[in-house]
Amino acid sequence: MARIIFAIFLLGPPVIRAEILALPTDDFAWVNLRTTAPAIRIELRYATSQNIAQRPLYPSGMQPIIRAGVARRLITAQAILRRYNRGLKIWDAYRPCDAQAQLWRMAPKNDYVVNPRGGSGSLHSWGVAIDATLVDDWGRPLSMPTDFDDFTPAAMLRYTGNDPIVRTHLYLLQTTMANAGFYGLRTEWWHFTTSDWKRYVPERLARLSNAVVLPTIK
Numbered sequence: 001m002a003r004i005i006f007a008i009f010l011l012g013p014p015v016i017r018a019e020i021l022a023l024p025t026d027d028f029a030w031v032n033l034r035t036t037a038p039a040i041r042i043e044l045r046y047a048t049s050q051n052i053a054q055r056p057l058y059p060s061g062m063q064p065i066i067r068a069g070v071a072r073r074l075i076t077a078q079a080i081l082r083r084y085n086r087g088l089k090i091w092d093a094y095r096p097c098d099a100q101a102q103l104w105r106m107a108p109k110n111d112y113v114v115n116p117r118g119g120s121g122s123l124h125s126w127g128v129a130i131d132a133t134l135v136d137d138w139g140r141p142l143s144m145p146t147d148f149d150d151f152t153p154a155a156m157l158r159y160t161g162n163d164p165i166v167r168t169h170l171y172l173l174q175t176t177m178a179n180a181g182f183y184g185l186r187t188e189w190w191h192f193t194t195s196d197w198k199r200y201v202p203e204r205l206a207r208l209s210n211a212v213v214l215p216t217i218k
């Protein structure tokens with residue numbers, strides 16, 4: 001994986017190299033994707049009503065914050081997608097614990113929402129997970145298996161539908177994210193966790209989340 005990221009670093013356009021060089025060298029530092037990776041589109045769904053709560057869960061002015069080590073991998077993913085005239089759109093990055101608690105109150109005992117008190121919260125709250133989809137050069141969304149926060153079987157990591165275009169889009173997203181150093185989540189095709197996530201979280205959360213953080217491609 002390090003070789004892939006290094007190759008992107010060498011071969012990628014100067015703007016990508018500049019974005020990576022501008023990141024803090026401390027992987028644990030928090031960065032704002034709007035300023036560190038401006039080519040990546042941002043649409044924080046929990047800042048809008050387009051989510052399972054059908055109302056904003058984030059305070060106004062919430063920014064797409066993430067660990068610098070994760071931002072580096074997202075910039076790499078964006079560079080890979082540029083070759084296909086595609087790009088990333090981020091639906092969620094850092095998620096405050098209060099927003100996670102609100103989600104849990106709405107959907108307790110739901111396979112798709114982590115109990116904020118059950119361990120150490122969502123991996124989003126540690127800045128190591130993001131929710132993302134694909135867009136074209138104009139920022140228009142590409143057809144994917146479901147919309148965000150669609151907690152149905154169609155949202156599973158492994159696509160079971162019959163639409164070949166959706167299949168192609170999801171395959172591109174998942175192979176790109178795998179090559180950039182991300183894992184998937186069994187129940188949400190849009191959720192990605194950096195493969196070195198255990199560096200960033202307490203050991204008890206690492207044990208709890210082992211079962212749901214999976215390679216995106218078998």
Ligand SMILES: [Zn+2]
Nearest residue numbers: 129130131191
């Ligand atoms: Zn997620």
